[in-house]
Amino acid sequence: MLDFNLHREGGKTYFQKFHEGQYWESVLRPLAKERQRENARRLNQSNDSNLNHSINDIDSQLNKGKRVIQEVSNNLNISVGSYYKGKKVFDCILQLREVKKFRAAVVLEKEFNRSIDAAYKFVCNQDICDQVIDLIEAGEIGSVEDGIAWMRNDERNPFRRFKLDHVYQFKNRLRPELAIVGRVIGITNEFVVFGFRNLVNMSLEVVNLRPRQIDAQLQDEPSAEQRKRIFRLMQKFSDVFPVQVSLAELLKLPNLTDKEEVLLRVYESDVFEKTWEDYNKQIKAMESTNRNGDNIRAA
Numbered sequence: 001m002l003d004f005n006l007h008r009e010g011g012k013t014y015f016q017k018f019h020e021g022q023y024w025e026s027v028l029r030p031l032a033k034e035r036q037r038e039n040a041r042r043l044n045q046s047n048d049s050n051l052n053h054s055i056n057d058i059d060s061q062l063n064k065g066k067r068v069i070q071e072v073s074n075n076l077n078i079s080v081g082s083y084y085k086g087k088k089v090f091d092c093i094l095q096l097r098e099v100k101k102f103r104a105a106v107v108l109e110k111e112f113n114r115s116i117d118a119a120y121k122f123v124c125n126q127d128i129c130d131q132v133i134d135l136i137e138a139g140e141i142g143s144v145e146d147g148i149a150w151m152r153n154d155e156r157n158p159f160r161r162f163k164l165d166h167v168y169q170f171k172n173r174l175r176p177e178l179a180i181v182g183r184v185i186g187i188t189n190e191f192v193v194f195g196f197r198n199l200v201n202m203s204l205e206v207v208n209l210r211p212r213q214i215d216a217q218l219q220d221e222p223s224a225e226q227r228k229r230i231f232r233l234m235q236k237f238s239d240v241f242p243v244q245v246s247l248a249e250l251l252k253l254p255n256l257t258d259k260e261e262v263l264l265r266v267y268e269s270d271v272f273e274k275t276w277e278d279y280n281k282q283i284k285a286m287e288s289t290n291r292n293g294d295n296i297r298a299a
Contacts, residue, residue, distance in 0.1 A: 013113040017076045018090040021083065024072045078116075085120035086112070092123045096133070104133040111144040122148065142189040149212040159211060162192050165227075167254050168216035174207060181219065181254040182207070195252035204252050222255045226264065233267050243267065 012020075073083040089112050096105035112119040122144055123129050132147030141147050166184045173180050179197040186193030191208035198205045221227070230247050237243040247267075250260060266272050 014086060014116055015090070015093070015109050015113055017078065018086055021072050021076055021087070021090075024075050025068065028068045028071055082116050086116045089116065089119040089123050101133065101137055103139070104136045107136050107142065107144060108133075119144070139189070146190060146210060146212075149210070159187055159192065162187060162211070162214075165221075165251075167219045167221060168194070168214070169219050170214075170216040172215070178205060178207070179254065181222075182216070183252060183254045185252045195254065197253060197255075202257060204249060206252075223253075226256055226261070227251065229264055229268065233264070237267070 069080055069083060073080045076083065078086070089108070093105050093108050093112065096102070096108065108119065108123075111122065122132075128148060128151050131151060132141070132144060135141045135147055135150070141150065162184055164184055164187065167181060168184070169181050174196070177198055177200045179199055182194035182196045184192060185195040185206070188208075191210060192214060194207045194209060196205045196207055197203075230250055234244060234247050237247075246263070250256060250264075253260075256264070
């Protein structure tokens with residue numbers, strides 16, 4: 001697999017490249033040491049009369065050769081500086097694997113593949129690094145980026161201020177077509193999931209935001225009574241899937257339009273209930289007829 005990667009063009013992650021770097025160092029360092037020993041032997045064989053000439057000649061030969069790190073960096077197509085930084089991160093990932101902190105190793109590898117510089121700064125800040133790794137291993141966060149943000153905000157868990165169904169008014173619109181108010185409709189390991197009204201087509205639009213991206217203030221519930229009615233209707237029509245779906249989608253919106261209010265009233269009306277009862281009677285009659293027909297055919 002290593003041999004395949006060495007000859008593969010493009011598409012390599014930084015982690016894969018640094019695996020190759022280990023290979024190149026294992027090959028090139030013995031060659032460099034042998035070259036140094038050869039130079040030392042040549043120096044010892046030089047006599048006093050041509051000592052200065054020999055030293056100059058040796059220096060010239062050494063300068064013609066590249067340093068091992070320079071050769072490895074060239075083979076990986078990255079700068080020497082990036083190689084030094086990346087090697088520190090790569091070694092940290094391997095150490096996490098050795099102590100069986102596999103979850104943290106995966107997260108750090110992901111950050112490493114995204115940015116060598118960002119991952120390097122992270123592992124160099126030992127205090128933050130250790131705390132974030134502990135949080136990752138505990139399953140409280142899923143990325144280095146979020147961990148750093150939480151540490152800087154002095155919050156162990158920045159998600160704790162968000163609750164399902166809470167409504168927030170944002171300082172600025174996320175996009176021109178979205179309403180400025182959104183409702184929390186989900187919380188994952190990495191994102192707070194908001195439901196916004198798309199003002200162009202009036203539909204629901206779902207947006208995933210990291211805690212640090214949320215510049216918004218909690219608002220009083222704008223649709224408290226309507227939501228109570230929706231929950232009652234969901235219980236009433238628990239066996240009617242299309243009605244359940246439409247009501248569940250209404251719960252994701254920050255507030256309801258006049259037309260959506262009319263829909264609620266239709267569901268609540270005697271006409272709808274009577275229509276539904278008649279429909280159920282027809283279904284039962286058809287099922288009874290079908291059963292009778294099956295019995296006759298069986299007889």
